Amino acid sequence: MISFINVDLELNKKPVFTNLNLTVQHGELLYIVGRSGSGKSTLLKSMYMDIRPKKGEIHIAGYNSRTIxxxxxxxLRRKLGIVFQDFRLLEDRSVYDNLAFVLKVTGTKEKLIKNSVMQALESVGLQDAAREMPFRLSGGEQQRVAIARALVREPLVILADEPTGNLDPDTSLEILEYLKKINQKGIIVVVGTHDYELVRHSPSRTLLIEGLNIHETSIEPSLTGFRPTGKTA
Known part of the structure; x- marks a missing residue:
């Protein structure tokens, strides 16, 4: 479970959220939507403690932002899987080695690594690409590798920050389907996106960022086609 209790968040000393209260239950698929620059990335960063609250506290994966x-x-981050818009793969290492590296740095025994890596790649349909170099893959395939890398440590939570921001609409829906399959295993999946059409395709609990606040919403037809561009928060 994830919970925010009376949280104030700032970025570069500028308020982003005030008195934020939010709970994400075990097994939820949660969308966080809002225009580019609204605070989606700031909110996700606070979940993996890259940004700490100015006030209040965040509870995630058994840790408390006030006492950690x-x-x-x-x-904490070993219990989380993080997926970024720009993939962030190691270009000088194979697909297999990108995933194996994550396990090696956390001390996983060598005999367990191969099975864990291949299972994660199979979950995104890329078991046959294990020895490929990332630059030889399409953008959608690279993002699937990034999802497998996030999954390889069997996390409690997947945090996906604009995971389809660099992809075409059809590939975006494919990536969403893989995230949904992961969620069906009981893993919390939180997706920050400005792509309202993505949310309309597979509705789930959705939070909309407006100003310094965030609230539950449904994506109405009037928002169809609203696809802002530019940097995320």
Missing amino acids: KNREIPL
Whole structure:
């Protein structure tokens, strides 16, 4: 479970959210929507403690933002899988080695790595691409590798920050389907996106960022085709 209790968040000393209260239950698929620059990325960063609350506290994966020590943050992040818009793959390593690296740095035994990597790649349909280099893959395939990398440590939560921002509409829907399959395993999946059509395709609980606040919403027909561009929050 994830919970925000009376949280104020700032970015570069500028308020982004005030008195935010939010709960995400085990097994939920949650969309966070809003225009580019509205605070979606800031909210996700606070979940993996890249940004700490100015006030209040965040509870996630058994950790509390008010009491967590800096040396414990890597331990928290081992329980989370994070997917970015720009993939962030190691271009000089194969698909297999991109995933294996995540396990090696956390001390996973060598004999367990191969099975974990291949299972994660199979979950996104890329088991046959294990020895390919990332630059030889399409954008959609690279994002699927990034999802597999997020999944390889069997996280409690997947945080996806504009995971389809660099992809065409058909590929975006494909990526969403893989995230939904992960969610069906009982893993919390939180997707930050400005693509309202993506949310309309597969409705789930949706939060809309407006100003310094966030509230439950449904995507109405009037929002169809609203696809802002530019940097995320």
